[in-house]
Amino acid sequence: MKIIFEPKKKYLTQIENWLKEEYEEDGEGFYKNFLLIDFTNNDFICYVNNDDDAIAFMSYQRYMKICTIDIASVKKSEKRKGVCKTMLEALSNRLVERGTYVMNLFCSPVSSEKIWKKLGFKFYKEKEKHESFRRGKPVNYLYKTIVKSHLPTRKRNLISFVELWKEFDHVGYTDKTIEPSVVWNLKNQLNPIIFPTEPEWKLRLVENGKEIYNGVIKRNISGFFVYGDFLIFDKI
Numbered sequence: 001m002k003i004i005f006e007p008k009k010k011y012l013t014q015i016e017n018w019l020k021e022e023y024e025e026d027g028e029g030f031y032k033n034f035l036l037i038d039f040t041n042n043d044f045i046c047y048v049n050n051d052d053d054a055i056a057f058m059s060y061q062r063y064m065k066i067c068t069i070d071i072a073s074v075k076k077s078e079k080r081k082g083v084c085k086t087m088l089e090a091l092s093n094r095l096v097e098r099g100t101y102v103m104n105l106f107c108s109p110v111s112s113e114k115i116w117k118k119l120g121f122k123f124y125k126e127k128e129k130h131e132s133f134r135r136g137k138p139v140n141y142l143y144k145t146i147v148k149s150h151l152p153t154r155k156r157n158l159i160s161f162v163e164l165w166k167e168f169d170h171v172g173y174t175d176k177t178i179e180p181s182v183v184w185n186l187k188n189q190l191n192p193i194i195f196p197t198e199p200e201w202k203l204r205l206v207e208n209g210k211e212i213y214n215g216v217i218k219r220n221i222s223g224f225f226v227y228g229d230f231l232i233f234d235k236i
Contacts, residue, residue: 003090004046004054007039011046011054018055018075028109030071037071045094047087049078056083058091060103064227067095069105088119092146101147101194102230107140120144124196124229143229149194150233153185159209160186162193162233165202180204189235197231 004011016034023031037043037059046057056074060067074083092103105121107113121142163180184193186207197217205213205224217226223235 001050001086002048003087004048005044005094006041007044007046011048011057012039014054015046015057015073019073022076030073033071045087045091047074047083056087058087060091062095062098062100064225065099065101065232066228066230067091067100067103068228069103072105084115085119096146101149101192101232102143102145102227104141104143104229107142110140113140113142116142143196145194147194148191150184150189150191152182154183155185156183158183158185158187158206160207162186162206163204164195164197164231166198184233186235193231193233195231196229197226199226203231 016031019029019031019034022029039059042062043060044057045060046054048054055078057071058069058073059071060069062068072084072087095103103121105116107116121144123142162184164182165178166181182195199217201217202215203213203217203224204211217224217231224231224233226232
């Protein structure tokens with residue numbers, strides 16, 4: 001067994017052949033999608049067995065600290081053998097080395113949801129309010145944090161902290177009686193804050209007792225960055 005990140009013609013041809021066979025057999029699979037992809041060393045991974053046959057592959061896109069898996073397919077005869085798990089672990093390690101924090105995907109078909117959850121992916125907790133779902137996108141949108149993140153706290157009377165309100169009502173931002181949805185203590189922060197977010201939510205940043213920012217989330221706020229659907233804060 002070996003993991004290949006180089007889209008060599010030999011393995012691409014093998015993958016195309018079994019995808020085509022499966023599609024002709026039951027009309028399912030990613031054969032047509034596969035034909036549209038121009039793979040590079042930065043968006044392809046495949047699993048090669050001891051017979052030097054490619055029996056699984058993934059295509060993905062990496063932007064800043066987020067990786068989106070577009071296609072993941074395992075040859076039908078090789079399913080339920082841990083192939084996808086092995087491939088995903090190899091990809092995660094590679095991505096972490098390159099500074100990626102989060103992987104996400106849309107489950108297609110929907111029946112694959114159980115598989116992805118077993119591999120550590122989960123729904124956005126805020127899926128009812130999340131922008132992706134308000135825009136009518138499928139609810140089978142999952143994500144997985146692949147690095148250790150800085151956890152929220154229930155402590156108060158903090159000196160350096162971040163407060164986040166998961167609210168869309170801009171009028172409510174000025175109501176000081178509304179408690180923040182999530183709070184992070186920045187004292188002795190060792191890991192990045194990683195949290196699914198909306199650009200319309202309110203964020204407050206205080207450092208050493210001084211308010212640095214208080215308002216709607218923007219692309220860049222004193223060390224904070226919004227990557228896709230995630231708020232990420234690396235500052236230590």
